Amino acid sequence: xxxxxxxxxxxxxxxxxxxxxxxxxxxxxxxxxxxxxxxxxxxxxxxxxxxxxxxxxxxxxxxxxxxxxxxxxxxxxxxxxxxxxxxxxxxxxxxxxxxxxxxxxxxxxxxxxxxxxxxxxxxxxxxxxxxxxxxxxxxxxxxxxxxxxxxxxxxxxxxxxxxxxxxxxxxxxxxxxxxxxxxxxxxxxxxxxxxxxxxxxxxxxxxxxxxxxxxxxxxxxxxxxx
Numbered sequence: 225x226x227x228x229x230x231x232x233x234x235x236x237x238x239x240x241x242x243x244x245x246x247x248x249x250x251x252x253x254x255x256x257x258x259x260x261x262x263x264x265x266x267x268x269x270x271x272x273x274x275x276x277x278x279x280x281x282x283x284x285x286x287x288x289x290x291x292x293x294x295x296x297x298x299x300x301x302x303x304x305x306x307x308x309x310x311x312x313x314x315x316x317x318x319x320x321x322x323x324x325x326x327x328x329x330x331x332x333x334x335x336x337x338x339x340x341x342x343x344x345x346x347x348x349x350x351x352x353x354x355x356x357x358x359x360x361x362x363x364x365x366x367x368x369x370x371x372x373x374x375x376x377x378x379x380x381x382x383x384x385x386x387x388x389x390x391x392x393x394x395x396x397x398x399x400x401x402x403x404x405x406x407x408x409x410x411x412x413x414x415x416x417x418x419x420x421x422x423x424x425x426x427x428x429x430x431x432x433x434x435x436x437x438x439x440x441x442x443x444x445x446x447x448x449x450x
Contacts, residue, residue, distance in 0.1 A: 234316075234341045234357050235263035235293060236415035236440055237433070238395060239422030242369065243269055247283040247423055252290050254429035255422065258437040259290055265319055265417070267297035273309040284313070295319050295341060300328040307335040317341030319360065326352040343395075347375075348382070353391040360417055361386050363398025364408060368420045380411040387412030402435035409439045416440070 239255065239262055241247045255262050264287045266280045273296060277284065287294050293316040298306035306318050317340035320328055324344050329352065332342045341357040344350075350359055365377050377398065387394040395415035396408040405416050416439065421432040 234343070234415075235261055236395075237262045237436055238265045238360070238397075238415065238417035239263070240265045240267050240297075240397075240417055240419045241280050241283065242419055242423050243267075247280055248426065249282045249286040250426055251423050251429055252283060252286045252292060254426055255292075255433050256290075256430070258433050259292060261437055261440070262292060262422075262433070263316070264292050264294045265297055266294060267319070267321075269321070273298050273302055273306040277309055277313060293341075295343060297321055297345075300324045300331075303328070303332055303335060307332070310336055310340065317343065317357070319343035319345060321345045323347060323350070326355050329355040346386070348378070349386060349389075350392075351389070353389055353393065358393040358395050358415065359386070360395045360397050362396075362417075364396045365399025365404055367398045368401075368418075380407055383408060383411045383413060387414070400436070402432065402439070405436050405439035 266276050268276045268279055276296060284294060295317045296306055296309055296315050297319045299322060300320050310318060317336060318332055320332060323346050329342055329344060343358045343360060344356050345360045347362065353359060361383060363375055363377050364383055383396055386392060393414045395417050396413040397417040400408060400416050400418045408416060416436050421436060422429065
C-alpha cells in the first residue's frame, strides 16, 4: 500500500537520518505528538539506494509502526534503483540530491507514478517548482551535524528569494533549532528539516520537535498536491 495517498500534501517537518551509524529507533517515538506532521527522510550521502535502506532498516520499520511516511534520498543517476526500492518497501517517494534539473524530476515522476512525492535538494536559486512536491534548501545556517566537506551558510535572505518563486514549497535545512525555525518560517520557509532535532539527545527530542512544529503555522503554502 502506498504511504503517500493520491493528492496528499507532504509533511512539513522532515527528520533526516544521521550520515553515519545506525539511526536510533526510539527517536521516532519521541516525535509524538507531532507525528502527523513529520516525515522520515532516509539519507546517506554517497550511498546507493539499497545500502541506505539496509543501514536504516530498523528505523524504517519503527516508522511504519508509527504511521510515519518515508522517502528515500538518492542521486538522479541512481533513480532506477531508487524507484525499485520505493516500490519494494512501499515508500512515499524520493528526494533527489545535487540540484537535479527538471528532466531528472520528470523522469522520477514517470518512474514512481502520480502518487509519489518527488522532492529535491537545492543549494541556491531554482526554477521548475511545479515539477516537484518540495525543494530542500541548504544550508541556511551552519549545520549542527558535521559534514565531510564544509559548506557556506546561505542565510535568511537567500531563503526569502527562493521561497518567493511562484509555486515554491521550500523546506529549510541546516542549523535549524527552535529560534532559527521561527526566523526561517518568517523568511518564507514552508517546512523545516533537520538531523539533530530528530535524532539527537533522546531526552530533548520531544521538546525540539515540538518547537519546530510550533514555528510552522505561519509558513507560506505552495500547491496542494505534487
